[in-house]
Amino acid sequence: MNKIVSLDILTDCFRRLPGIGSKMAARLAIHVLKMPDAKVEEFANALLNAKKKIHNCPICKNLTDGQVCSVCSDVKRDKSVICVVETPTDVMAIDKAKDYKGLFHVLHGVISPMEGIGPDDIYIKELIARLEDGEVKEVILATNPTVEGDTTALYISRLIKPLGVKVSRLAFGIPIGGDLEYTDELTLSMAIENRRDL
Amino acid sequence: MNKIVSLDILTDCFRRLPGIGSKMAARLAIHVLKMPDAKVEEFANALLNAKKKIHNCPICKNLTDGQVCSVCSDVKRDKSVICVVETPTDVMAIDKAKDYKGLFHVLHGVISPMEGIGPDDIYIKELIARLEDGEVKEVILATNPTVEGDTTALYISRLIKPLGVKVSRLAFGIPIGGDLEYTDELTLSMAIENRRDL
Numbered sequence: 001m002n003k004i005v006s007l008d009i010l011t012d013c014f015r016r017l018p019g020i021g022s023k024m025a026a027r028l029a030i031h032v033l034k035m036p037d038a039k040v041e042e043f044a045n046a047l048l049n050a051k052k053k054i055h056n057c058p059i060c061k062n063l064t065d066g067q068v069c070s071v072c073s074d075v076k077r078d079k080s081v082i083c084v085v086e087t088p089t090d091v092m093a094i095d096k097a098k099d100y101k102g103l104f105h106v107l108h109g110v111i112s113p114m115e116g117i118g119p120d121d122i123y124i125k126e127l128i129a130r131l132e133d134g135e136v137k138e139v140i141l142a143t144n145p146t147v148e149g150d151t152t153a154l155y156i157s158r159l160i161k162p163l164g165v166k167v168s169r170l171a172f173g174i175p176i177g178g179d180l181e182y183t184d185e186l187t188l189s190m191a192i193e194n195r196r197d198l
Numbered sequence: 199m200n201k202i203v204s205l206d207i208l209t210d211c212f213r214r215l216p217g218i219g220s221k222m223a224a225r226l227a228i229h230v231l232k233m234p235d236a237k238v239e240e241f242a243n244a245l246l247n248a249k250k251k252i253h254n255c256p257i258c259k260n261l262t263d264g265q266v267c268s269v270c271s272d273v274k275r276d277k278s279v280i281c282v283v284e285t286p287t288d289v290m291a292i293d294k295a296k297d298y299k300g301l302f303h304v305l306h307g308v309i310s311p312m313e314g315i316g317p318d319d320i321y322i323k324e325l326i327a328r329l330e331d332g333e334v335k336e337v338i339l340a341t342n343p344t345v346e347g348d349t350t351a352l353y354i355s356r357l358i359k360p361l362g363v364k365v366s367r368l369a370f371g372i373p374i375g376g377d378l379e380y381t382d383e384l385t386l387s388m389a390i391e392n393r394r395d396l
Contacts, residue, residue, distance in 0.1 A: 006263045010248040013241040017226050028215050030287055032245060033252055033261065040249040043211040044242040047230060050208040051238040054231055063231065065204045089228055 007033070059130070061106040061123045063088040071095075071104055078102045080137040084127060084156065086110055086144060094142065102140075105130065110148040111155055119155060127156065131165050138166040145172045145190075205231070257328070259304040259321045261286045269293075269302055276300045278335040282325060282354065284308055284342060292340065300338075303328065308346040309353055317353060325354065329361050336364040343370045343388075 007029055015025035032040060056062070057069035060082075064070065071077060071091075081102030085091055091104050109122040130136065139160055143149035157167045173191035174183050183191075205227055213223035230238060254260070255267035258280075262268065269275060269289075279300030283289055289302050307320040328334065337358055341347035355365045371389035372381050381389075 003268045004252060004261055004263050006244070006248045006251045007261065010244040013244045016237075018229055019222060019225070024217060026287070026290070027217070029248065031216055032248060035249070037249060039214075040245050044245045046204070046208040046211045047238055047242045047245075050204045050227065050230060051233070051235060053204045054202060063202055063205065065202050070201045089224070092224070 056106075056108075060104050061108060061126060062091050062104055076101075079135055081140065082127070082130065082136055082138075083140045083142050084153075085142045086149065086152075090142065102138075103136075107143070107152065110143055110146075110152040112148045122152075124156060124159070128159055128163075131160065131163050136165060138168060141167065141169045254304070254306075258302050259306060259324060260289050260302055274299075277333055279338065280325070280328065280334055280336075281338045281340050282351075283340045284347065284350075288340065300336075301334075305341070305350065308341055308344075308350040310346045320350075322354060322357070326357055326361075329358065329363055334363060336366060338366050338368065340368045 010032060011022075011025045011029040014020055014028045015022055020028070032043075035043075050065075053065040054063050055065075057064045057072055059068055059072045062069045062071065066073070078101045082105050083094060083100060083102055084105045084107060085094065086107055086109065088106055091106060094100050094104075105123070105127045107122040107124065107127075109117055111117060111119055111122065127139075131139070139156075141153040141156060143153045153169055157169075160167050171194065172187070173194060174180065174187060180188070208230060209220075209223045209227040212218055212226045213220055215223075218226070230241075233241075248263075251263040252261050253263075255262045255270055257266060257270045260267045260269065264271070276299045280303050281292060281298060281300055282303045282305060283292065284305055284307065286304055289304060292298050292302075303321070303325045305320040305322065305325075307315055309315060309317055309320065325337075329337070337354075339351040339354060341351045351367055355367075358365050369392065370385070371392060372378065372385060378386070
């Protein structure tokens with residue numbers, strides 16, 4: 001057999017990444033060998049740097065490589081609204097939509113009794129603490145429309161309402177550009193239940 | 199906007215790899231942040247090590263991280279046959295089939311006038327040199343069934359035949375498990391032309 005130890009190790013590293021199978025991993029490893037030395041070093045440094053520098057923002061728990069994340073430190077952001085999401089990638093998705101100008105709060109998970117994740121295992125306490133000074137007027141719960149996401153939203157809304165802060169939930173329904181015919185039943189039921197007067 | 203410089207750099211590195219789009223790249227970069235420190239270091243070292251250690255085998259031009267590749271240094275291999283392929287991944291593919299027990303020779307490309315690649319730009323001279331001591335009795339040309347692959351095979355066969363070495367070409371036809379109905383015309387023509395007596 002044709003064995004190249006250092007290539008196998010690299011292939012293994014790629015295969016362990018999500019969504020990359022063994023053929024793709026082998027192809028990527030071979031590609032690395034064809035890259036200029038400088039680019040490979042850049043890649044290796046990017047891995048180490050990202051891992052070393054990026055941490056959770058002390059305020060909103062979003063990822064940052066600065067002291068405080070760029071959203072929390074942005075003076076132009078509306079500090080009276082906090083959008084609560086499950087993961088840092090949700091922040092990126094909402095931020096791309098460009099319509100939202102408020103702050104974020106990343107829970108880093110959802111309440112999931114099945115997986116043994118309780119309210120204290122995600123950043124809920126930290127969210128409540130941010131509401132104490134009265135500057136925040138509204139909390140938008142943007143957890144996913146799953147059982148766990150809904151449960152988490154409900155749990156948080158019950159904690160927040162007594163504080164006199166407005167709580168809202170993202171609208172769920174038929175996606176823009178979607179097709180009624182191909183929309184699943186649950187989404188359709190949701191869209192009918194939450195219909196708006198015209 | 200939510201900017202994380204070191205994450206963007208890492209995402210960029212992933213995006214430059216073949217077959218990885220921007221969504222996938224972002225997902226991989228985020229995944230790296232969740233990996234344990236030791237695993238990220240292992241990945242970075244694997245990149246640098248593979249790039250530093252792997253070179254072409256001085257005999258067959260296949261990739262190796264040893265002095266001579268594991269095929270050339272394997273005493274159990276049949277040293278009277280050389281299989282000529284375009285790339286190191288072709289060696290891996292043929293080696294996986296396990297039926298072939300001879301040696302390899304990697305051209306690292308094909309003759310392609312369109313791309314300005316002539317016979318001297320790939321390892322053809324080095325192949326001819328390996329035939330000089332008379333130990334090799336057969337050369338199997340296993341370049342791909344493309345215009346360039348066929349041209350290269352023809353070119354090499356004309357160089358080798360005068361040396362009294364047997365030259366053969368891989369069989370091309372309908373793949374095992376394939377379906378006549380869905381086989382392209384060229385493959386079918388090839389399969390009919392190269393039919394075997396039963």
